Amino acid sequence: MESRYDRAITVFSPDGHLFQVEYAQEAVKKGSTAVGIRGTDIVVLGVEKKSVAKLQDERTVRKICALDDHVCMAFAGLTADARVVINRARVECQSYKLTVEDPVTVEYITRFIATLKQKYTQSNGRRPFGISALIVGFDDDGIPRLYQTDPSGTYHAWKANAIGRSAKTVREFLEKNYTEDAIANDNEAIKLAIRALLEIVQSGGKNIELAIIRRNQPLKMFSAKEIESQVTAIEKEKEETEKKKSKKTA
Amino acid sequence: MPSWDGGRGGRRRGEEGDSRGQGGPAAAGAEEFCLVSRVREVRLLRRQTKTSLEVSLLEKYPCSKFIIAIGNNAVAFLSSFVTSSGVWEEVGCAKLWNEWCRTTDTAHLSPTEAFCVFYHLKSNPSVLLCQCSCYVAEDQQYQWLEKVFGSCPRKNLQITVLTCRHVTDYKTSESTSSLHPPFLKALKTQNFKEPPCCSLLEQPNIVHDLPAAVLSYCQVWKIPAILYLCYTDVMKLDLITVEAFKPVLSSRSLKGLVKNIPQSTEVLKKLVTTNEIQSNIYT
DSSP: OGGGGSSOTTOOOTTSOOHHHHHHHHHHTTSOOEEEEEOSSEEEEEEEOOOOOTTSOGGGOOSEEEEETTEEEEEEEBHHHHHHHHHHHHHHHHHHHHHHSSOOOHHHHHHHHHHHHHHTTTSTTOOOOOEEEEEEEEOTTOOEEEEEEOTTSOEEEOSEEEESTTHHHHHHHHHHHOOTTTTSSHHHHHHHHHHHHHTTOTTGGGGEEEEEEETTSOOEEOOHHHHHHHHHHHHHHHHHHHHHHHHHHO | OOOOOOSSOOOOTTOTTOOTTSSOHHHHHHHHHHHHHHHTOOEEEETTTTEEOSSOHHHHSOOSEEEEEESHHHHHHHHHHTGGGSOEEEEEEEEOOOTTOSOSOOSSOOTTTOSEEEEEETTEEEEEEEEEOSOOOHHHHHHHHHHHHOSSOOSSOEEEEEEEEEGGGOOOSSOGGGOOSSEEEEEEOTTOOSOOSSOBOOSSOOOOHHHHHHHHHHHHTTOOEEEEEEEESOOSOOHHHHHTTGGGGGSHHHHTTOOOHHHHHHHHHHHHHHHHHTOSSBO
């Protein structure tokens, strides 16, 4: 039954599915995990680094990209599709700035990306973009924002979310651990992002990449050393809480 | 090496003056024929010692159950469900070269590249397993059979072959939209009396390549053998295609060999994802 509605994506199946869009969401699950967290004065994007081949230049395999000075995004899914979407978004950011003389709001550029994705679910002969994106940034009013888009062209604002391979596990972790205390200050928000990724990343800190934006400051990518020090701090905290627990039970 | 008489008074190899390009076509043909035979030879070796097995594999390691997986999806199925749930010892490997081979260096094979590897179960050496992930060309199939089965195979032997084929090879009068690949079909020899784990391949039931060679051999020697053929639309390593082989786990040959199915499914997922990491399509 399904195979008849796969061919042209402009066709609905009898029970209302757009199968190509759903298959595009499967393509997103093949990309490595990305997590986004909205703190009070900071937004954090963490990604599981994709294993790079020996001879490959690591700097060209990036999941976190700046769209403008105050907005950046992480994606999961088809690399080539992401490149196309990011280029269009970057051009739109500058075009908007030149026309209106204000930088884009995070919501505006998210809506632009989502509209672009939706167009490709309704055109003849074109397939949807196989990526989901987490878009973070600060608006002029100083409020931090986190949005998520998916291949169908929908977008929503989130406090914290994850996309990609083990997104479900990470989302469950965030639902349990995203509390007011957890995002009380910037460092805590960063730690929460790293802890969320450590749930699913195989070999610890060296497979994590992190980027943050603080209010009125440009995007900052963490170096491997900084991530390692955060991971060590987290592991220490874990040990201490476990010691306390065992003391209590004893 | 058989001598070659081109019919025009062909010269013997090594005779002075018959360098290539000179001498008649017969002399050049003789040299090339010998070279080609050597290059396309199927060699059965004990990998650790790199020595050839003097007798056929089944003569050296007699068995009652022989399971052969041909193709990357069938090999992945056996790796995750069978070889991961027991202690299997490698008893030999078959090295061969043909135009389909990706690597030209047959001298140094890494474990991931080994073409045909044979294992037996340590706790029950009468169970033999073959993982064949290379293409065995038509002119090499007979050699392969000879080196593995020998010229006079034992009688109390049961063979199970697993392989994949593209769904476009499936001959049916129904419309292709009614097909839902991947699906499993079986083809068995006359002496195979057990009920198969899936429906039999309908006429015209044509199979190709090494699985066909094995089945023909078994039919001639009256060995009970069954081929489980998975028709799929994805020929590269694919999770759904490998899982289509699951009904075979209930067959008599494989029943005792699989211990922990959920764990095997995890092993399979890892195998498939490590394969995907090599590609740059998804980030």
